[in-house]
Amino acid sequence: MxxxxxxxxxxxxxxxxxxxxxxLEPLKxxxxxxxxxxxxVNAVIGFEGDMKGNVVLGMENxxxxxxxxxxxxxxxxxxxxxxxxxxxGELCNMIAGTASIKLSNIGINTLLTPPxxxxxxxxxxxxxxxxxxxxxxxxxxxxxxxxxxxxxxxx
Amino acid sequence: MIDKLSRCFIRAIDDIFLGFIxxxxxxxxxxxxxxxxxxxxTVSVVGFVGGRRGRAILYYDNELLMxxxxxxxxxxxxxxxxxxxxxxxxxxxxxxNAVTYFNDDSETKLRLIPPSVFSGRLKxxxxxxxxxxxxxxxxxxxxxxxxxxxxxx
Numbered sequence: 001m002x003x004x005x006x007x008x009x010x011x012x013x014x015x016x017x018x019x020x021x022x023x024l025e026p027l028k029x030x031x032x033x034x035x036x037x038x039x040x041v042n043a044v045i046g047f048e049g050d051m052k053g054n055v056v057l058g059m060e061n062x063x064x065x066x067x068x069x070x071x072x073x074x075x076x077x078x079x080x081x082x083x084x085x086x087x088x089g090e091l092c093n094m095i096a097g098t099a100s101i102k103l104s105n106i107g108i109n110t111l112l113t114p115p116x117x118x119x120x121x122x123x124x125x126x127x128x129x130x131x132x133x134x135x136x137x138x139x140x141x142x143x144x145x146x147x148x149x150x151x152x153x154x155x
Numbered sequence: 156m157i158d159k160l161s162r163c164f165i166r167a168i169d170d171i172f173l174g175f176i177x178x179x180x181x182x183x184x185x186x187x188x189x190x191x192x193x194x195x196x197t198v199s200v201v202g203f204v205g206g207r208r209g210r211a212i213l214y215y216d217n218e219l220l221m222x223x224x225x226x227x228x229x230x231x232x233x234x235x236x237x238x239x240x241x242x243x244x245x246x247x248x249x250x251x252n253a254v255t256y257f258n259d260d261s262e263t264k265l266r267l268i269p270p271s272v273f274s275g276r277l278k279x280x281x282x283x284x285x286x287x288x289x290x291x292x293x294x295x296x297x298x299x300x301x302x303x304x305x306x307x308x
C-alpha cells in the first residue's frame with residue numbers, strides 16, 4: 001500500500017503547486033478499521049480496475065476555501081455556492097486523474113468515478129468496510145485528510 | 156441512457172422494498188438535473204464506471220432505515236453503525252440489481268464501485284452530472300434515488 005498513498009500525496013502536491021499553492025506536509029499516517037473521514041468537506045472518488053474502492057479527500061472549511069480561491073483565481077472564496085463546489089470537484093478530479101496516471105505508470109490500471117462532494121458538520125461516514133490508510137496533512141490554513149480504502153482486485 | 160438507467164433503478168427499488176419490507180413504494184415525482192441534495196438523514200453513494208461514468212445516491216429518512224434494519228436483522232436494538240451498514244448494504248443490492256438489469260439489455264456495460272455512506276445534516280453535490288431524482292412515498296418517511304451520469308443524457 002505504501003507506493004499507493006505516496007502516489008496520492010505526490011499527485012495532490014503536483015496539482016496544488018500548479019495552482020500556486022504550497023505543498024502539503026504529511027503529519028501522521030493512521031490505519032483505520034473502516035474507511036472513514038471526519039472532516040466537514042469531503043470529496044469521494046471511486047476507483048475500479050486493478051484496485052477497487054474509494055478514496056476520500058477530507059478537509060477543513062478554510063482549506064476548501066483556499067483551494068476554491070486558487071481554482072477560480074480569487075473570483076470565488078468559499079464553498080457556499082455551486083460554483084465553489086464545482087471548482088472543488090474539478091480540483092479533486094484533477095488530483096484523482098493525476099493519481100490514476102501515476103498508478104498506471106507503475107502498472108496499476110484504474111478507472112475513476114466523478115467526484116461527489118459531501119458537506120456538513122458532525123458527519124458520520126463509512127466509506128468502505130475495509131481497513132484503510134489515512135494520511136493527515138497540514139495545509140497552509142488547516143488540515144486535510146487523505147483516506148485510501150482500496151484493495152487489489154483478484155486476478 | 157439516463158432514462159433507461161432510472162427505469163432499472165425503479166425496478167430494483169421495487170424488488171428490494173418488496174423483498175425486505177413487503178411494501179412497494181409509490182413514485183411521487185421525478186425531477187431532472189437536481190444535482191444538489193440538502194437534507195438531514197442518511198445518503199449512500201455508489202459510483203459506476205465502464206461505458207459511462209456516474210453515480211447513484213440513495214437518500215433515506217432515518218425512520219425508514221430503522222424500519223429496514225429491524226426487518227432485515229429481525230432485532231429491535233439497532234445502533235448507529237448498523238444503520239449506516241444497512242444503508243450501504245441496501246445501496247449495494249439496489250445498485251447491483253439495477254446495473255445488472257441495465258447491462259443485460261444494453262451494449263454499454265457499467266461496473267459498480269463499493270458504496271460510501273454519510274449521515275447527518277448533509278449537502279451533497281455532484282458537479283458536471285446529468286441526473287434524475289426519483290422521489291418516493293413510503294410507509295416510513297422520505298426516500299429518493301438520484302441517478303446521475305457524466306456528460307449529458
